[in-house]
Amino acid sequence: MAECGASGSGSSGDSLDKSITLPPDEIFRNLENAKRFAIDIGGSLTKLAYYSTVQHKVARVRSFDHSGKDTEQDHEPPYEISVQEEVTARLHFVKFENTYIEACLDFIKDHLVNTETKVIQATGGGAYKFKDLIEEKLQLKVDKEDVMTCLIKGCNFVLKNIPHEAFVYQKDSDPEFRFQTNHPNIFPYLLVNIGSGVSIVKVETEDRFEWIGGSSIGGGTFWGLGALLTKTKKFDELLHLASRGQHANVDMLVQDVYGGAHQTLGLSGNLIASSFGKSATADREFSREDMAKSLLHMISNDIGQLACLYARLHCLDRVYFGGFFIRGHPVTMRTITYSINFFSKGEVQALFLRHEGYLGAIGAFLKGAEQDNPNQYSWGENYAGSSGLMSSSPELCPTQRARSGTFDLLEMDRLERPLVNLPLLLDPSSYVPDTVDLTDDALARKYWLTCFEEALDGVVKRAVASQPGSVDAAERAEKFRQKYWNKLQTLRHQPFAYGTLTVRSLLDTREHCLNEFNFPDPYSKVSAAAWGRRGAVGGGGSLGAQPGDRLGPAAAW
Known part of the structure; x- marks a missing residue:
């Protein structure tokens, strides 16, 4: 994650927007060679995608056939190494707050040398709001793409190309992320996108998917009710409040209803019997932290149960969660995971994605690049230019949870040859080439x-x-x-x-x-x-x- 320095101290969003400076070698890398653009603008975050060509040196090994010769005697090496200049393709994805969109567009306009396209693919609700601004700044025609199609394309792309993209969340583990080995066949699966509301999509193939359900109770509900209950208007501040709260002070638990008799029902006494149930009878004020935690549990449990029911109905055992409501927040992921496990009795798995915030931008880019057929290639994450998954533990690095003035980056390089599973493997999905897991040890x-x-x-x-x-x-x-x-x-x-x-x-x-x-x-x-x-x-x-x-x-x- 790269910090963006401010040269002014304005308090309003507009003044801050004009004052930031963007180092090109850290944020919009290789912009002078950018060829094609796409953008995904949500309610608070913008994700920009562009394609560039990168020229760099590559070491090539040429082997020789010395059969019949004594190479030890003749001192002839079995190979030679030469360094050649090559041009390869790279995908860049940059995520930043909408506050900085005008400054970022100005920066791109000032540093863009040439581009092959006159169109920018755009998706997300903000594609309509910022259409005129984008066209004015970049002199590119905005071509709006369907949000759900872009999400599915982006999800398929990261699941196929990025090893250990998906993970399960386990609260009491160290670390809490348990990554999954890429499965050779990613279909079918359920994608639950939690934005303002909830959309549930069954994905069967690369191009065949179906919206099968959803709910109006989603991230917007948490944000809206949270603002009314806590007087806090910022989404991330609500999450921070929830991380410090005790929901049992507000929620009525099973043990509050049945006392010790809950054991005869086969239920845990700590299960929530009624969200906010204690607020109706308690003669006291509740803390903002406790109310935010109760609200987060209520909505996350509801989404988890709904996703589980749809997964069971359609005989699916993998459910991927995405959308701005997740944001790598531990309480959210833990509650959704618990809900899925509880209602499915462990038969359905809740999975989260390292790059879920980029799915729309990746999909929009792929839509605009269909004539080049990017899916025929394999792509690999460039660790040197990517931010990586940020820690959800506040004590590790508190500034990483702050959104203001920060930019997340993802870069992917096109590989020379398509990657395929070794046909000699009995079960490619269970094969792990590494003998030591340093994440765990x-x-x-x-x-x-x-x-x-x-x-x-x-x-x-x-x-x-x-x-x-x-x-x-x-x-x-x-x-x-x-x-x-x-x-x-x-x-x-x-x-x-x-x-x-x-x-x-x-x-x-x-x-x-x-x-x-x-x-x-x-x-x-x-x-x-x-x-x-x-x-x-x-x-x-x-x-x-x-x-x-x-x-x-x-x-x-």
């Missing part, structure tokens, strides 16, 4: 993060040495050091930021950061020299290591 996580931190100096030296003719290699290597160090510190506090943390994902993150600063293979010189010395150990790509690099067991990778 705190001791192993501390050990491996320390290994990578201690190896960083060696990697920086190798990166500079791999490009002796470059005048700015040392400067770029220092930028790599800072970025990767920051990523490692983030993963110390939020090991779930990019899904399940493994040694492989740490290596991927390092490689992404190296590529970001044009170091495709810091160990190419070492590898080439190693083959010139019999008995030497060669490193492979950016995964290799030398004894002086102090990477410890990671050298085995």
Whole structure:
């Protein structure tokens, strides 16, 4: 998450809107090469999507056939490594408050060099409200897209392309996020989108889905009733109040109704028998925190039960939840999860998405890019340019819960070849290539993060040495050091930021950061020299290591 500095101190939304400054290398990256745009504008947040081309160095390995030769005697290497310039496709997604939309559009207009399109795909309720502003600022025609179609397309895209996109929430676990392995067949599933109201959609294939139900009791209900009860107008402030409340002070529980007899009914005494039930008879005032917590429980339980009933009716066992009501808030996810488990007796699973806030923008972009058929490619998350899943624990980093002046980022790179499941696997959905889950194992996580931190100096030296003719290699290597160090510190506090943390994902993150600063293979010189010395150990790509690099067991990778 990148902070956006303000040069003024205006108190109104308009004055703040005019005063912010946006560093192009941190927020709207590679904007000069942007080719196509899409935008999703909700009630409070805007999600902008654009496509760009990125030129960077790529290490290519060419193998030789030395059959019949004694390569040890002739000192002929079995391969050679060459570095080539390549242009690849990248998708950028930026999320920010609507307060900053005019400043962001001005920034894009000032920094946009050229674009191939004259149209911007737009979805969300704000697509109508801000249509004239977008067309005036960007000189692009706004083409409005259906909200639900965009959500479904976006959901299908992230489920197919981002490993560990979906997770279950378990309150008492450490950490609380339990990521799911990508299933080779994501269909069918139920998508419950909780915005102002609730929409429930059955998704059967890439292009076949059906709206099967919904409710008027959703996020807007929580916001509206919460404002009346607490006099708090901001949605995130309501969530913050709820996180500090005790709903049992307001709600009537089963044990309040039946006393000790609730056990004969097979019910827990802590179950809510009547939301706000105590407020009718208690002769006292209730705190804003307790009322907000009771309200959040009431609406979340109602949505969970409704989703469960529709899932059972249509014989579905996977329910994905999205929409601005979720926002990664732990109480919301816990209550919905509990409700689903309770009413389905564990047969239906409540799943949440790391990038649920981007679904509409991704879908709108895909609608505008249909002629290029982006679904024929595989895409991978670029960890170097993505914010990652923010922590829901207030004690870890309180500023991460603040929305004002912050921007969330997601970047995805097009892979060279489509990814497919290995046909030799008996059950691809249950195959886990990593032997150690560092998200779950705190001791192993501390050990491996320390290994990578201690190896960083060696990697920086190798990166500079791999490009002796470059005048700015040392400067770029220092930028790599800072970025990767920051990523490692983030993963110390939020090991779930990019899904399940493994040694492989740490290596991927390092490689992404190296590529970001044009170091495709810091160990190419070492590898080439190693083959010139019999008995030497060669490193492979950016995964290799030398004894002086102090990477410890990671050298085995």
